Amino acid sequence: MGVCFSSGPTQNSSSLDRPYYSGSASTNCKNVGITETTSSSTVNRQFSVIVSGSIYRRPLSLPLPPPDGLIPKWPNLKVFDFEELKSATNNFRHDTLLGQGGFCRVYKGWLDEDTLAPTKAGYGMVVAIKRLNPESTQGFVQWQTELNMRRLSHPNLVNLLGYCWDDDEHLLVYEFMPKGSLDNYLFKRNRNLELLSWNTRLKIAIGAARGLAFLHASENNVIHRDFKSSNILLDGNYNPKISDFGLAKLGPSKGQSHNYNPKISDFGLAKLGPSEGQSHNYNPKTSDFGLAKLGTSEGQSHNYNPKISDFGLEKLGPSEGQSYVTTMVSGTFGYVSPEYCLTGALYVKSDVSGFGVVLLEILTGMRTFDAKRPTGQRNLVEWTEPLLSSKKKLKTIMDTEIKGQYSLEAAWQAAQLTLKCLKFVPQERPSMKDVVETLEAIEAIQNPQFAMYISTTPSAGS
Structure with missing residues (x-):
């Protein structure tokens, strides 16, 4: 798995500290074209996707507040008004x-457990409230994507409780995960945090794998696109839940793949042709600077160096073995699969590569990229891959905080699984269902008393 970019993230960034990146869609929630309907409060909002220099508009089914200002309800989700969430925080x-990032800020809020009405700080139920940046065009797309993911429910996915759409304000309300994100524990950002034991790390890896396997199951067919340790949240008992679905993608029908074939639309500037033998004389006037760029000096050119960002762009994936091809790469440095980074092809198994990186972080207690490490060791995958196949060398990179807690055989099996997940060719990687089964077998090696319970463990897709 090669290095796709020249530099990594800052070491002090929070799990939400990601650079702004326009993502795969050029969207503005204030200037979105609306196709009116008369029979429903739902309209087709259109946003533009740049495809090989052309603009392809595709519809987004979004609820439009009716004239009385009420927001239509989605099943099983509480509809909040902005003042309620303002009060809750x-x-x-x-x-x-x-935490905060380019697209949003996340706040702690308090709601009544029964009514979900706002309460005073310290009373009722704690929730996490994600407030999208009203000036961020990508934030609107991510808000909608996360809402579309509401239909999926699993013990290892963070639970969406409600949402708010109030003029330019778009907010999401999630269950609060008291232990925070996995990366804080692995990379020891806070010395007051408990150290994660080997058994707890296995528990977290298995739970996260089950969540991904559920997303990848054929009836769901979702690619997360930003699976990383900071997007694995922990409840009070260190049960993991995958979060941040803004970059997720829904897949096409089985056996099909997504083809971004641009269609001509938006005839606002179309002109009827002149009579035969005549021509139009166009005296151009410059307008619409939405995608304009300031010019470079003479003889210079623009260099479009992609930067990876947050999963508000999550995609529901194509069928196994099929791929998306996109000209915009989204994700997080160090976790993006090589095929997606290098060619723009996105597979279900692109997530498996990201899981391999996280599993490597769990084993070593080291972040995927660290500029403070010696030259040759800064990229964790490139440095450690040759060491994972040797039990003797494996000891040298295992996290010293868990020394003596694991059997060498269990650690070695976990290292072999990591190598399989990091295979360069997507088709050679295991499915997440296979990953779950392997991790459960490793847990049985480490703790033989658990072996009898493996058969009763919920399946990956349940």
Whole structure:
């Protein structure tokens, strides 16, 4: 798995500290074309996708508030107004801020457990409230994507409780995960946090694998696109839940793949042709600077170096073995699969590569990229891949915090699984269902008393 970019993220960035990146769609929630309907409060909003220099508009089915200002309800989700969430966070006070990034800020809020009405800080149920940046065009797309993921429910996926759409304000309300994200524990960002034992790490790896396997199951067919340790949240008992579905993608029908074939649309500037033998004389006037760029000096050119960003762009994936091809790469540095990074091809098994990186972080306690490490060791995958096949060398890279807690055989089996997940060719990687089964077998090696319970463990797709 090669290095796709010249530099990694800053070491002090939070799990939400990601650079702004326009993603695969050029969208503005304030200037979205609307196709009116008369029979429903749902309209087709259109956003533009740049495809080989052309603009392809595809519809987004979004609820439009009716004239009385009410927002249509989606099943099983609480519809909040902005003032309720403002109250729940004490006016989005700074000390309730959990994290922030280019597209959003996440706040801690308090709601009544039964009614979900806002309460005073310290009373009722704690929730996480994601407030999308109203100035971020990509944030609107991610907000809608996360809402579309509401239909999926699994013990290892973070639970969406409700949403708010109030003029330019778009918010999502999630269950609160008290232990925070996995990366804080692995990379020891806070010395006051408990150390994760080997058994707890296995438990987290198995739970996260089950969540991904559920997303990949044929009836769901979802590619997460930003699977990483900071998107694995932990409840009070260290049960993991996958979060941040903004980049997820739904897949096409079985055996098909997504082809982004642009269709001509938006005839607002079309002109009827002149009579035969005549021509139009166009005196151009410059307009619409939405995608304009400031020019370079003479003899220079623009260099479009892609930067990876957050999974508000999650995609529901194509069928296994099929792929998307896109000219825009989204994700996070160090976790993006080589085929997606190098060619734009996106497979279900692109997520498996990301899982392999996280599993490597769990084994070593080291981040995927660290500029502070010696030259040759900064990229964790490139440095450790040759060491994972040797039991003797494996000991040298295992996290010293768990020394003496694991059997060498269990650690070696986990290392072999990591190598399989990191295979360069997507088709050579195991499915997440196979990953779950392998991890459960490793847990049985480490803890023989668990072996009898493996057969009763919920299946990966359940």
